[in-house]
Amino acid sequence: MGSYRCECDAGFIGSDCQVYRSGFECTTTGPNSCRNGGFCSAEKNNNTCVCPPMFQGLYCEKDVDECSTSNPCENGGTCVNTEGGFVCLCTAAFEGSFCQHNDPCVSMPCLNGRCIGDPATGNFTCACDHGYTGIHCDQDIDECSEWGEALCYNGATCVNIAGSYACECPAGVTGASCDTLMEMCDPNPCQNKGICVDRLNHFECSCAEGFTGPTCGEKCPEGERCSCSANGCLNGGQCRNNGCECPTGFTGEYCEKKLSPCEMTKCPFGQICVENNKTKAVSCECPAGFTGFDCQREVDECSTNPCQHGGTCSDKLNDYHCSCPSGYSGKNCEKIVDHCATNPCLNNGLCINAARGSICHCTPAFFGEKCQFKRKPCSRSRCDNGATCRPTADFRNYTCECKPGFEGKFCEFDINECKDQPCKNGGTCYNTHGSYSCICPEGYTGKNCMENIDDCAKNPCLNNGTCIDELANFRCVCQPGFTGRTCGVDIDDCASNPCLNGATCVDGINRYECLCRRGFSGRDCHVNDDDCRPGLCLNGGRCIDAVDDYICECVRGYTGQNCQIHVDLDKFNETDKLERSLCALSGCDSKAGDGKCDSECNFYACGFDNGDCSARGEPFAKCNAASYCAHVCNNEACLFDGFDCVPTTPRCPPQVADYCRSHYADGICDNQCDLPGCAFDGGDCDTKKPTTLSGDISIVVLTTPQQFVKHVGMFLLTLSQKLRASVRIKSDEDGPLVFHWNGRPSPKRIALPKDQRLSVQFGGEIRLKRSVSNVGVLVWIEVDVSGCHGDCFSDVDTVANYLGAANAKKRQGLNPFLKDLSEMGMPIYEAIARHPDATVAVSNPDGYWAFIIGCFAILIVIATTNLLHYLKVNKCYGQDSIPIIYLDLKGQDWKT
Structure with missing residues (x-):
């Protein structure tokens, strides 16, 4: 009571705030910088802000209330303070920034x-x-007195009314200006095809030829022509003998053209006729800019004082010009200059136009004469943890908008989000600064472990497989023809061996294709093509279909591929009798079947010692004419006459022979060695599809395992050349089928080098020498006849028969084939053919002691019957009718 208290601004203390407090000096930047357009000035070693007139305070942060000190508004206007200025609310009849202008309107x-x-x-x-x-x-x-009849047409009466006029129309017309004629021709009053013309309150008829009268109801006098009657005179014209006589205002042959008002008006003294476009009234007026009775006096356009707001008028011909005072523009200075047209107020400030200029009313965020200064309440904000400072609506203060994970007035407190257990599906929550993180179990992801990981997102299923997402896993539904976890495995449609008869299976996608051997057809090559055609077999021969071939079974007395050769069989009767007598002479009946091969009984007529020399079989059982050979033996049944009827295989050229021997069957194609005499480089260059005979052959070679491993390539080469086919060692999942042999098979295998080729191609000639005792190697071979042309074996039985016959002939020193193997140190002891569904009986051959007896018996026969000539002619007996030795394989597993 009776006292006061001062609340000091920042930087001042004392009862009257008269003491400056150090530490609040202004700076050019930062929280102590001058605001609202103020600037920092150094004075007495203290930096202080120099503020614009509308602001005050240590940093010019306070708005000056211009309305509190004195009322700047005139004529009773009310002052309203604003940020950085003020606004006057004027009373009626006054306007302007300070209500200084009177509004006369x-x-x-x-x-x-x-x-x-x-x-x-x-x-x-x-x-x-x-x-x-x-x-x-x-x-x-009074429009009627000034314009008269020009306003109302067709004789109408003009009546003046307040602010306008009205036309009273006579009968027959209507409209505001009485310019619309009423319809007088509906219905048509004209007779005899006369044409009705509508007139003011009446009608006129234009009669057809031969008629006349008001309604064309009268005929023209006989012998006279009615003038104008064909088309009639229009617009009230009178028909005369010389044409239509038109009334005033119309012209033309039939009075059809109406004259304009000005065409009927003649103006004196150089005046011009003017027609009112609206009223159609005409008047004679002086040209623009002139007046007077004779239009000789120039009009003073400034006489009416057209210039407003004190503008100065300058007269011109038919025009004037106003020089406007400051603040006004327009033809008559009627427009107040818009000082706001240039948008002087910045930052969306509202411009208020006045005669002396413009006033800017700023938005809360800006201030200054042109709203050029921005208020920055956030420049000294205390918002923490990356919070966003937001000014209040009046820009006097600010609020902090916290980032997720923080709270508090200044966002200074971290929120523990884990207390609300945001992690789902068993996820573990860890609170972090301003947030949290979830450690998700397998199969889940996302901020809160709510998303099942799409294991199909990377398209793991190949070959158009459909991916099905599972928890921490995926499953592929494969297209037909594919399998595997990701459908990446092409199902081998050839795995079931669908192709028959040695065909090659080509795997496809959900399908397979069989490439048939020649002679077979069908989807699975199961059809043996019939190679027999009518007329192939001559002289009554019967055609038997084979694989890509045919065989002619000839009647007795004919031979040849097509039974085209006739043979006189009677000349061989004596030979057959002689051979049977030799069998009797040697006592072969008593020796037959005793388990020993008696050479003197090893003839066709003696039954090959009842099978003792041929494993209880007949090598020439398929040959229908074992007694004559010169024309018959060259076929498969007779073992192709030992290939005596085919050309000798050429030798390897000497210039490349050594190179080809050292590079033989090394897996690299040497073109210079790809010749028949060089054994076609051991098959290194062979790309032909193999044609393997069904079954295989077991061979006992009298050599040591070491010697066999060393020369196995040469062994296969020799067999390949002599059999005119490619020979290879058969293998199973454990490796090549090569075993120890000591009078009987042994389960112990012989290991071959990994780089040893197990097959060679037909052809070639290389020899080594060695001899061994009766200990050997048992090897299983397969025969491929794809490289053979002409005389070729068709089954493994014939191949085994050929090897057995050649082995027996070798004993007589007459077969160079097995002589090569013997000199190599690898003679053949036994050979047997075997089919997948066959078994072989045990057969234990004796030694070769009977060979001496056989030779003695043969010498006796030669001495008495000139057997040498006989043997020369009958090669089936001389070269190939030799016992075949078989290996006992009972109990041996068949491997494919």
């Missing part, structure tokens, strides 16, 4: 018009509505 002085006021002078001008005139637009214009 407030009293509405213009009774029938629009008031145009000049606040600077207090004057006004009335722009009268149509039909009124006078300073206050209070005088009605």
Whole structure:
């Protein structure tokens, strides 16, 4: 009571805030910088802010209330303080930034018009509505007295009314200006095809030829021509003998053209006829810019004082020019200059136009004369942890908008999100600064472990397989023809061996294709093509279909591939009798079947010692004419006559022979060695599809395992050349089928080098020498006849028969084939053919002691019957009718 207390601004202390407190000096930047357009000035070693007039305070942060010190608004205006300024709310009849201008139009002085006021002078001008005139637009214009008949047509009477006029129309016309004729031709009153012409309150008929009268109801006098009757005179014209006589205002042959008002008006003294477009009235007027009785006096356009707001008028010919005072523009200086047209107020400030200039009313975020200064309440904010400072609506303060994970007035507190257990599906929550993280179990992902990981997102299923997402896993539904976890495995449609008869299976996608050997066809090559055609076999021979071949079974007395050769069989009767007598002489009946091969009984007539020399079989059982050979033996049944009927295989050229021997069957194709004599480089260059005979052959070679491993390539080469086929060692999952042999098979295998080729191709000639005892190697071979042309074996039985016959002939020193193997140190002891569904009986051959007896018996026969000639002619006996030795394989597993 009776005292006061001062609340000091920052930087001042004391009872009257008179003491400056150090540490609050201003800076050019930072929280102590001057605001609202102020600038920092150094004075007495203290930096202080120099503020613009509308702000104050240590940093110019306080707005000056201009309305509190004195009221700047005139004429009773109310002052309203704003940020960085003020606004005057004026009373009626005043306007302007300070309510300094009087509005003369407030009293509405213009009774029938629009008031145009000049606040600077207090004057006004009335722009009268149509039909009124006078300073206050209070005088009605009598249009009827000034324009008369020009306003109303067709003899109508003009009646003046307040602000306008009205036309009273005579009978037959209508409309506001009585310019619309009523319809007088409906219905048509004209007879005899006359044409009706509508007139004011009446009609006229234009008669057809031969008729006349008001309605064309009268015929023309006989012998006279009615003038104008064909088309008639229009618009009230009178028909005369020389044509139509037109009334005033019309012209033309039939009075069809109406003259305009000005065409009927002649103006004196150089005046011009003017037609009113609206009323169609005409008048004679002086040219623009002139007046007077004779139009000789120039009009003074400034006489009506058209320039407003004190503008100066300058007269011109038919025009004038107003020089406007400052703040006004327009033809008559009627427009107040818009100082806001240039948008002087920045930052969306509202411009208020006035005669002396413009005033900017700023938005809360800006201040200054042109709203050029921005308020920055966030420049000294305390918002923490990356929070966003937001100014308040009046830009006097600010609030902190926290980032997720923080709270508090200044976002200074971290929120523990884990207390709400945001991690789902068993995820573990860990609180972090301003957030949290979830450790998800397998199969889940996402911020809160709510998303099942799409294991199909990377398209793991190949070959158009359909991926099915599972928890921490996926499953592929494969297209037909594919399998595997990701459908990446092409199902081998050839795995079931669908192709028969040695065909090659080519795997496809969900399908297979069989490449048949020649002679077979069908989807699975199961059809043996019939190679027999009518007329192939001659002289009554019967055609038997084979694989890509045929065989002619000839009647007795004919031979050849097509039974085309006739043979006199009777000449061999004596030979057969002689051979049977030799069998009797040697006592072969008593020796037959004793388990020993008696050479003197090893003839066709003696049954090959009842099988003792041929493993209880007949090598020439398939040959229908074992007694004559010169023309018959060259076929498979007779073992191709030992290939005596085919050309000798050429030798390897000497210039490349050594190279080809060292590079033989090394897996690399040497083109210079790809010749028949060089054994076609051991098959290194062979790309032909193999044609393997069904079954295989077991061979006992009298050599040591070491010697066999060393020369196995040469062994296969020799067999290949002599059999005219490619020979290879058979293998199973454990390796090549090569075993120890000591009078009987042994389960112990012989290991071959990994780089040893197990097959060779037909052809070639290389020899080594060695001899061994009766200990050997048992090897299983397969025969491929794809490289053979002409005389070729068709089954493994014939191959085994050929090897057995050649082995027996070798004992007589007459077969060079097995002689090569013997000199190599690898003679053949036994050979047997075997099919997948066959078994072989045990057969234990004796030694070769009977060979001496056989030779002695043969010498006796030669001495008595000239057997040498006999043997020369009958090669089936001389070379190939030799016992075949078989290996006992009972109990041996068959491997494919």
